Amino acid sequence: MINLDNFNDKQKEAVLYNDGPLLILAGAGSGKTKVLTTKVAALIDSGIDTSEILAITFTNKASKEMKERIYNLIGSDAYYIQISTFHSFGLKILKDNYELLNYKKNFTIIDSDDSLSVIKKIMKEINVDQKMISPRYIKDNISSAKNSLVDEFEYSKYANTDNEIIIEKVYKRYQEKLKINNSVDFDDLLVLPIKLFKEYPSVLKAYQERYKYILIDEYQDTNEAQYVLTKMISAKYKNICVVGDNDQSIYSFRGANYQNILNFEKDYKDAKVIMLEQNYRSTKTILDAANSVIKNNKYRKDKKLWCDNNVGEKITYYRALNERDEADYISLEVEKALSNGVLPTQIAVIYRTNAQSRTLEESFLKNNIPYKIIGSFYFYNRKEIKDLISYLKLLYNNNDDVSLMRVINVPKRGIGIKTITNLENKAEINNISIYDAIDSGKELIFKNIIEDIKKEMDNINLTKLIDLVLDKSGMREALINENTIEADSRLENLEEFKSITKNFEEREGIISLEDFLNEITLVSDVEEHKDSKDRVTLMTMHAAKGLEFDYVFISGMEDGIFPSNKSFYDEQEIEEERRLCYVAITRAKKKLYIVNARKRRLYGIDSNNPPSRFISEIDKNCIENNSGNAVTKINVYKDREEEDFVTDINFKVGDKVIQDKYGNGIVVSLNDEFMFIAFPFPIGIKKFVKNHKSIKLEK
DNA sequence: CCATAATTCTTTTTT
DNA sequence: AGAATTATGG
Numbered sequence: 001m002i003n004l005d006n007f008n009d010k011q012k013e014a015v016l017y018n019d020g021p022l023l024i025l026a027g028a029g030s031g032k033t034k035v036l037t038t039k040v041a042a043l044i045d046s047g048i049d050t051s052e053i054l055a056i057t058f059t060n061k062a063s064k065e066m067k068e069r070i071y072n073l074i075g076s077d078a079y080y081i082q083i084s085t086f087h088s089f090g091l092k093i094l095k096d097n098y099e100l101l102n103y104k105k106n107f108t109i110i111d112s113d114d115s116l117s118v119i120k121k122i123m124k125e126i127n128v129d130q131k132m133i134s135p136r137y138i139k140d141n142i143s144s145a146k147n148s149l150v151d152e153f154e155y156s157k158y159a160n161t162d163n164e165i166i167i168e169k170v171y172k173r174y175q176e177k178l179k180i181n182n183s184v185d186f187d188d189l190l191v192l193p194i195k196l197f198k199e200y201p202s203v204l205k206a207y208q209e210r211y212k213y214i215l216i217d218e219y220q221d222t223n224e225a226q227y228v229l230t231k232m233i234s235a236k237y238k239n240i241c242v243v244g245d246n247d248q249s250i251y252s253f254r255g256a257n258y259q260n261i262l263n264f265e266k267d268y269k270d271a272k273v274i275m276l277e278q279n280y281r282s283t284k285t286i287l288d289a290a291n292s293v294i295k296n297n298k299y300r301k302d303k304k305l306w307c308d309n310n311v312g313e314k315i316t317y318y319r320a321l322n323e324r325d326e327a328d329y330i331s332l333e334v335e336k337a338l339s340n341g342v343l344p345t346q347i348a349v350i351y352r353t354n355a356q357s358r359t360l361e362e363s364f365l366k367n368n369i370p371y372k373i374i375g376s377f378y379f380y381n382r383k384e385i386k387d388l389i390s391y392l393k394l395l396y397n398n399n400d401d402v403s404l405m406r407v408i409n410v411p412k413r414g415i416g417i418k419t420i421t422n423l424e425n426k427a428e429i430n431n432i433s434i435y436d437a438i439d440s441g442k443e444l445i446f447k448n449i450i451e452d453i454k455k456e457m458d459n460i461n462l463t464k465l466i467d468l469v470l471d472k473s474g475m476r477e478a479l480i481n482e483n484t485i486e487a488d489s490r491l492e493n494l495e496e497f498k499s500i501t502k503n504f505e506e507r508e509g510i511i512s513l514e515d516f517l518n519e520i521t522l523v524s525d526v527e528e529h530k531d532s533k534d535r536v537t538l539m540t541m542h543a544a545k546g547l548e549f550d551y552v553f554i555s556g557m558e559d560g561i562f563p564s565n566k567s568f569y570d571e572q573e574i575e576e577e578r579r580l581c582y583v584a585i586t587r588a589k590k591k592l593y594i595v596n597a598r599k600r601r602l603y604g605i606d607s608n609n610p611p612s613r614f615i616s617e618i619d620k621n622c623i624e625n626n627s628g629n630a631v632t633k634i635n636v637y638k639d640r641e642e643e644d645f646v647t648d649i650n651f652k653v654g655d656k657v658i659q660d661k662y663g664n665g666i667v668v669s670l671n672d673e674f675m676f677i678a679f680p681f682p683i684g685i686k687k688f689v690k691n692h693k694s695i696k697l698e699k
Numbered sequence: 700c701c702a703t704a705a706t707t708c709t710t711t712t713t714t
Numbered sequence: 715a716g717a718a719t720t721a722t723g724g
Contacts, residue, residue, distance in 0.1 A: 059713075087714045112714090136709090186714050253712060353711055375713080416700050522714065542712045564711055580712080603710045604715035 002042045002073075007031075014274045015039045018046075018213065021234075021268035022241040023261070027305040028290070028586035029281025029548065032243050036215055037066060039241065040081065041073040043213055050080035054211040056230070057085055058218045058251075060523045061374070062546045066217070082211070086226050088522050090189035097196055097203060106514070108183045108397040109521045113381075115139060115174075115185045118402060122173045128166055141167045142174060146187035147223045147255040149194065151175075180433060182399045190225040197232050208236035218546070219244035219264070223255035231267065238268060246301060247294050250542060250580045252572075279305045281548055281589050283312025285622045289592070290585040292619040297575045315592045315623040319611065323356075323556075326597040327363035330553050333593060334369055334536060337551050344370055346550035348537045350584055352562040355602060356555065357538050364536070374539035379526045384475070384490040385497055389520065391469045395453060396513050399433035408446055411478035415442050449473060462501040462516055470494060500526065541584045552588035557596040558609035559663065568680075581614045594623070608698070610663040651675060651691065660694040662686060 004012050014024050014035045026032035040053060057063040063083050071078040082089065091109070098105055110118070119142075120135045145155050152171045159168040178184060184192065197204035214234045216222070219242035222230070234240035242264060249258035265271050279287050287307050294300070316333075320326035334347055349360055357373050364371045379385060387410050390403035397403075409415045419441065427437040438447045453472050457465050470476040476494075479487040504511055504519075537549070541562075556562055562581070567573035585592060594615060599608050615623075651657070655667045657677060665677040668685060677695070678685045688695060 085714065134708095189714080250712075254714085355710070412701075414700065418700085524714085540712065562711095566711065576712095601715080 002038060002045050004038070007035075007038075008278060010274055010276050010278075011035050014276065015042055017272055017274070018043060018239065018241075021238050021264070021271040023219075023264045023271050023273045024241065024243040024276060025261075025273065025303075026243050026245055026276040027279060027303070028245065028248065028583070029279040029287075030276035030305070031280055032217075032245075032276065033066065033069065033546070035276070036217060036241075036243060037069040037073060039215065040070050044074055044077060048213060050077050051082075052210065052212045053081050053215070054089070054213070054233070055081065055083040055215045056089060056217065057083070057546075058221055059543070059546070060085055060088075060525070061543070062217060063088075065546070085522070086222075086229070087186060087189045088518075090193050090229070091518060091522065093193040093196065093207070094184070094189065097200075100200055100203065101192055101196055102179075103184070104182050104397075104399075106182065106397045108181075108393050108400050108403075109189070109518065110178070110181075110183050110185050110400075110402060111521055111524065112139075112186070113386075114402045118174060118177055119170060122170050122177065126169055126173065128170070133163055133166055137163075138167050138170050142171050143187055144255055145171065146191050147225050149191065149225055149228060151191075151195075177401070180399065180431065181401050182397055182433075183402070187225070190229060194225065194229055194232065197229075204232060205236075207233050212237045212239055214240045216240070216242045218248070220246055220249040220258040220261045221251040221256040222260050223251075223257060225255075227257070227260050240268070247297075247303075247579055248545065248583050250545065250576060250583060252576055275303070277303065277305055279307040279586075280309070282307070282586060283309055283590060285312045285314060286585060286588050286592050289315055289618045289622040290582050292622070293578060293585065293614055293617045294582040296617050297578050299572070299575060313591050315594055315618070317594045317615065317623050317625045317627070318596075319625075319627040320595060320597045322599045323359045323597045323601065324363070326555060326595050327359045328367075330360065330555060330593070330595060331363045331367040331369060333553070334364075334551075335367065337591075338369075342551055344534050344536045347553075348539065348544060348547070348549040348551070348587065349553040349555060350539055350541050350544045350587065351555045352541060352564060352580075353556075354540060356561075360538055360555065364538075370535045371538055372535040374537060375525055375543040377524050379493070379496075380520070380524050382490075382493055384479075384493055387475065388466065388469065388494060388497060389517075391473060392465075392513060393517060394435070394450060395457060395469075396517055398435040398450070401427070401434045404434050407473070408443065411474050413442055413446060413474075415446065419443060457513070462505060462511065462513065463498050465513070466494075466498055466501060541580050544587050545583050548587055548589055550588075550590045551593075552584075552591070553593040553595060554584050555595045556600070557594050557612040557615055558600065559612055560607060560609045561596075561600070561602070562612055563614070578614065581612075594618075608658045608663050610659075610661055651695070651697065656698040658696050658698050659686075659688070664698070 004015065007015065011031055011034070014022070015038050018039070024032070024035065026035070036055070040055060043053060044050060055066060057066060063085055067078060067083050070081065070083070084092070094101070094103070098107060116135055116139050119139050120130065123130055123135060152168070152175050155171055156168045159165050211233055214230065216230055230240065242261070244261045246258050246261060249256060265273065284307060287305060291304060318329050320329055330349055337347060338344060351357065354375065361371070361373060387407055390406040393400050393403040394407065405420065408420065423434050423437050423443065427434045430437065435447065438444055449472050453468055456468060460468065476491070479491050501516065504516060508515070563574055563577035567577050596609070596611055599606060651667050651670060653667055653669060657665055657667060659665055659677060662679045662683050665679040667675055668678045669676045670690060673690055675688050675690050676685055677688060
């Protein structure tokens, strides 16, 4: 029997209501995951079969966590429940119905990089200048069309402008190419199941019968395709439970529409709505800080999360000299926490962009702090790893032209552009894949290598297959012969890749190449394939959603970084950044640090960013400034030679200056008493006391 | 065809 | 800053 002693009334109600549509509006830390997992356990307890439940999450990490927690409640029955991300659920549907959609069994999923290179290729084919319209722009447009369920034919109906007509052409050709390659992209994993259900109502009916109970987490992040997909499957029994929080909607760049959560009550007239507003996670201080920030959003349903928890420690604010000082300060405070007995798994450092992880990583390495970086795809992005994966994909799906092109001349086999262009033309004319078009020359030798490996691959495990590929392809030999430090490191990475397949095989028993390829495409994060316990976590704020830690460091709290300067011009985007800030703050249970840097070198240029506007929105009682206590004095000396600031100067019009609060600006006019400085949009021109100490000349 | 040099591009957040 | 693409010379 399920024990509900530790549940409040609302939570109990949410767990036990299983008759019809249910909307749970759950604030941060209100026990949402606890409710969802217990709900699943309660369903099973009441006699519902594990196969009748479908639970959908947004990230792989969230689904992994849900599986674990359900396992803790009901044991190994948890393995039989369909708990997955939208994309992997879509993949499952495709795997079960590929023939109906005219795919072959061994279709492959292409990742974002691959789809970009397909688009570039098409643009060359149809003579579109990449300087006039960027491939990325086209890709984003195609992707958002797909996520709004606009297919290439529908798109052409509305294509008017020059750009749209180009996109239309590329879109059509892109779909054709993927089809010939027997491959699908990420978006297809959502779009194709919907297409299937529309064309074959009987198939849809079978899914409706199968999944009688549907649970969807983070409903505010669903886009049109995801929304339609769940609506279709739940249409018969309407036992659909969605959980969400408008204040945590942070994926609109991916087409997410938090209106979906409001539409829920329209779609299901008899929907039950339960609000979970008591926070059990954070100290009162942290919650007050979060509330004081989010209340600045205009487009928002007012609600207030409350808690009974302790006041706890104040938030510590530290403004560092530069990004290295920032990282060192964090390292130092992390070390302090660790020596006070805080577990490394209970500490997280979060930031707005992945690029910020580098400096932090260097500092952690230097200070011997064990860490793991979530969501940095740098391992899979390495050339040698991509090459290896392309070999594997090609072995599995010979029609995968993208992978073939990647490796046909790796290592160098004397197959150049000319040969490849000829092959492409031949494939194009005959409407076949490049692999099938090969029948002579050096490229035939390549084809024979693949065929050779194919003969052996069925009898060996994955790890051995990788060795076989490295040997037969000549990749290993070429790298050994190169005899450089770089080649050695590439070899090391390839060995490291084997540890991933080994882990896989140990975890899953025997697994197929098919399963492996699907998983590394959908879970393209090394850390999620490894058991890396006892480490401090570094990740983006987006990746942190749904997680909680005793100690949280938010780094890079600067205007321009967070909120991102790309969001400055659009109120809606600023509001989304603010929701992200709300998410970031509410990750912390006990202690929150907010850190930023006066001077930061990012993407190769130096900038002097003012502190994030969100910091000033935090209730003053919640936060204390620790910048004066430069624990990192050593760095002050180290960085002195790099000091760019000059004081006591006679300013003149046109001088580039740095102002403590607003950052970089230009002196536009001055008199004996005042000076006027222009700052980038949206700050504008501000008036200051002349030669005020907060203004410095930029060298 | 290949290696290297020079130049240009990109740089939010994720499946 | 670093990656990616293009130009150049062998």
